Amino acid sequence: MYQKKEILKYFLVFVFRICSSTDTIGPNQSLKDGDILVSSGNAFALGFFSPGKSRNRYIGIWYNKVPEQTVVWVANRDNPINGTSGVFAIDPAGNLVLSDESRNLSVWSTNMSSITLQKSSSAQLMETGNFVLFQDQSRSVIAWQSFDYPTNTILPNMKAGLNRKTGLNKFFRSWKSHDDPGTGEYGYKLELNGTPQFFFYKGPDRLWRTGPWNGLRWSGVPEMDLNFIYNISYVENDDEVTITNVVKDPSIFARTVLNESGILERLTWQGPERGWARIWYAPNDQCDNYAHCGAYSNCDLFNLSEFECSCLPGFEPQQERQWYLREASHGCKRKQEESVCGNGEGFIKVKNAKVPDTSIALMTKNLGLTACQELCLKNCSCTAFASANISGEGNGCITWHGNLVDIRQFPNNGQDLYIRVSAAELAQNTRNSKGFHGKRLATTVIASIVGMLLILFLACWLSKKKRNGAKGETKPLFSSSTGLTSYDSRGKEMDGSGTNAKVSVFDVNTIISATDDFSESNKLGEGGFGAVYKGRLDSGQEIAVKRLSKISGQGNEEFKNEITLIARLQHKNLVRLLGCCVQQDEKMLVYEYLPNKGLDNFIFDKTRRSFIGWSKRFEIILGIARGIIYLHEDSRLRIVHRDLKASNILLDTSMNPKISDFGLARIFGVDQTEANTNRVVGTYGYMSPEYAMQGVLSIKSDVYSFGVLLLEIICGRKNSSYIQDNTVNLIGHVWNLWREERALDIVDSSLENSYDVNKILRCIHVGLLCVQECAPDRPIMSEVAFMLCNETRLPYPKKPAFIFNTASTTPYSKSASAENRSVNDMSITMVEAR
Incomplete structure (x- = not known):
């Protein structure tokens, strides 16, 4: 009796272990059509499925908690089973094998060397959506995993890129259609020529590229700075070149999909009412299309012209007639009279750019920007250069030696690209561009329209200052015709209607003195456009000085905008602008000082x-x-x-x-x-x-x-x-x-x-x-x-x-x-x- 009880006890334990191990296939177990594995936290399921209207059967992984079946991986994508006779199991050699029992045929296998596997191998569906084949029963060594052989989906925690040790470079391929998960015509793969960057393909043709990693993001994906779902990890060393996205909140379902329509899209689950919502995709516009404007050109959707394409400084249309017909695929060529080798040439900066295709570029580590410029200048074949790392941590230099292809302009969050031009071209562009000439950067000049206005304002101020002869005395910058709010002769605020409006200009030396030369002890804070300092004028009045950073996002338009708006607006719940300073490459706004700072x-x-x-x-x-x-x-x-x-x-x-x-x-x-x-x-x-x-x-x-x-x-x-x-x-x-x-x-x-x-x-x-x-x-x-x-x-x-x-x-x-x-x-x- 005691022996029977013991046998029953061990039998129940064995049965319980099999029933509770719903995320694992063991050596003596199989998965038949209708059975599923479910990950430990119920996030993912693995089993047989038929996509869309198809009757073919495939082994795949899908979200278990999402009502509509969303498949993220398919094993036998190009070898479907017709009917429900499929069996998924681990064979005697330790490989995962999908068989069609009705035809006595193996249709898919992990096909790993039997030397590395053991008969005690097991496979487990992880909570991340990764299906892992372990080499032995202890599950200490991974022999194979679905994350290494993706189909059309990049999941969080999946490393996308190249394993240098194994040579495995993951190639994501779209489905053929909604009803057919077979290998489609669109692909997404990391290319290592020059510097690493991902390319999006249609067959052999490039459709879009990420650009190189610049220390913060892919050069061509400025939206990565606005990421709110993932923590992003980029690794480039002797072992691997990979990028991994880890979801900040595990309850969020997010995925990146290369769909059958030719779009790489990032999606999040919005609940049954909204389904999967797209939060980012590429290609997004015509400037995203690879080499849309041809060689030596810049694609800019935000310029004042109706045409998005323009030639880079020092270049002209390759075929002028086609260019003016808005057919720019032939690109641009260097101006014939241009000589850029040993004739006083320099570089013109293109701001907020997606840098050119780096497939033919050279990477030199541990070089700063000035050394990078000198390196490029010494080689007549060098057409452009840029910093390889804009994060502020480390440095590096990228130089281009050939056609500059697939440059585009971003409104913000791009990076600086330096184009090699002749001495004559450099001189013509110093008014609105910042370039290197020889061994130094050319002087930055305020954009022409705003610059002319500011020069006019300063001229008026200097004239009045000369008449008054009072150093540091503040005088009106804007006349009454500007419609800006003013202070009368007693310093009293005028009506905010815009009548008799005036704004004061402060001498830069007055600001320097008031802030103790912008000392750290006077620094009130750091904003998106620069630092704010506390100051005290000779009269004893306390002020707050907003000193715009020379590399800040706030340019001349924003600066003029802030002066114009605040001067017109007068209300007890709006901050009061006292004046501004535009002098010696400085742009500063002077406000009333509010001792309690920000809310x-x-x-x-x-x-x-x-x-x-x-x-x-x-x-x-x-x-x-x-x-x-x-x-x-x-x-x-x-x-x-x-x-x-x-x-x-x-x-x-x-x-x-x-x-x-x-x-x-x-x-x-x-x-x-x-x-x-x-x-x-x-x-x-x-x-x-x-x-x-x-x-x-x-x-x-x-x-x-x-x-x-x-x-x-x-x-x-x-x-x-x-x-x-x-x-x-x-x-x-x-x-x-x-x-x-x-x-x-x-x-x-x-x-x-x-x-x-x-x-x-x-x-x-x-x-x-x-x-x-x-x-x-x-x-x-x-x-x-x-x-x-x-x-x-x-x-x-x-x-x-x-x-x-x-x-x-x-x-x-x-x-x-x-x-x-x-x-x-x-x-x-x-x-x-x-």
Whole structure:
């Protein structure tokens, strides 16, 4: 009896082990049609399937938690089984084998050497979607894995690229069609000629390329800076050249697919209602098409011409007639009179570029930019050079010796490319380009139109300064005809209507003296366009100086924009501009000094946020709202700020809020409700979905940003901060708790019980109304202020934008505060986020 019990015990244990090991195939087990393996966390399943309308059967891996079957890997993609007679198992030699029992035929095998395998081999479906064949029972050595033999999908944690030790270079190939997973005509592969870069192919023809890795991203994929889903790891050493994307939030389902239509696209699962949403794709526009404009040309969708193609400096159209007929595939040639070898030649910088195809380029490590220029200058065959690493960590030099192909322009986040030109060409371009001449960079000149205006302004100022004879005395920069807000002779603010408007110009020596030569001790902070310093004038007045970085994203247009806008706008909740300084290659804005700096220094600081109680926070909220109402409705100009965020809300001595940083603001017509733009600028985490993903801008874009700010002030947390396993940002967290009637759980713990429950619930409610996904559903700011201050009935908020919820919704936005998420089936390819 005892022996029978023991036998039954061991039998039950054995059966239990087989039944519970649903992610593994052992030596004596097989998978028949209808059986599936499921990974330990239920993310992926492996089994037999038939795609679309096909009746053929394949072994594949798909998402187990996604209602619609989404296949990410296929074993026998080109050898289907007809019928349900397939068996998947480990053969006596230790290989995985797919057989068609009805035909007594093996249709697919891992085909690894029997020397490396053992009869105790086992295969396991991992939670990452990788199917791994282990060499022995201990599972200590991997003999084969599906991640090494991908089909059309790049999954998170999968290394894409080359294993130098084994020589394995993963080649991703599209399906033939939705119904046929067979090897299609589109491919995606890493090429090592010159410097490593991925190419997208149709048959043997190149369609698109990533460009080389520049220390931060692929040169041709500026959107990588705005990544919010993945942590990206690029490795290039003696063992491998690979790139790996790891999902920041494991609950997010994301994949990159080479589809049968010839598009490489990145997708995230948006829940049953939305399905798979595209967040990035390539090729995206005509400038993405490989060598679209031919050799020695630049493709720029943002130039003033109707034609996107232009010749590089020192070059002219190869066939002028075709060029002017908008047929640029023949490209450009060097001007015949040009001599670029030993005749005083130099280099002209092309900014924000995707560098040329590096297949014929040379990489030289451990060279800085100046040494790289000298290296290229010594070799007459060198046509261009660029830095191999723009991350600030390490250096390197890329030089091109032949045709420069597939260059394109980005609005931002490109890199500097230096084109070899003659001495004559160099001289002609010094007014609007920055070039190397001999062993030095040519002088940077302000763009012609803005430069002429600034020179005119400076001439007026110098004339008045000479008459007054007072060193460092500030004088009007803009006359009354400019329509800018002014200060009268007593220093009193004039009406913001634009009558008699004047802005003061400060001598650079005055600024240097006031800031103690921009000492670190006076540095207030670092923004997207440069540093801000505290200063004190000889009169004793404290000032804040925004010193624009020479390499910042803010150029002459943004600089002029900020001067013009702030000078016209006068409101107690807007920061006051005192003047500017344009001298000695410096561009600086001088503001009133606000000692408490930005709102972010308080609400996001664990210690300082306790200094602001609920009553003061509510006053700040209302002050911000009043400032935005003035911009949208009460000023003579209708202004959309475009970059409302906590760090752009400054606090005076009484903690009153003042909206700052108008460099990205947009003027609207009186009757204008929205605008479309190809230049999406701002900060991710605060950008509305229609603007971030479609470039549709309106006052409702600022309303969305205000809603994010409002929730941040209540919670004391950034929208981009990770809150819970089932949300990616603060908005998603608030929305979940609101639906569960637990909205008070989000309130900053430092407020303790000092707040009015009804008022704070009303504020949360209004915040959710402001961040609704559809712009027409959001209130205007005057309605927001009314709802905040009055016990009126509020509509129930609809689902917010940019949230991730494992049950039904997912996040995103393209961005870069890069934790934000978007919900639109579009990509952002023209973003200038900070």
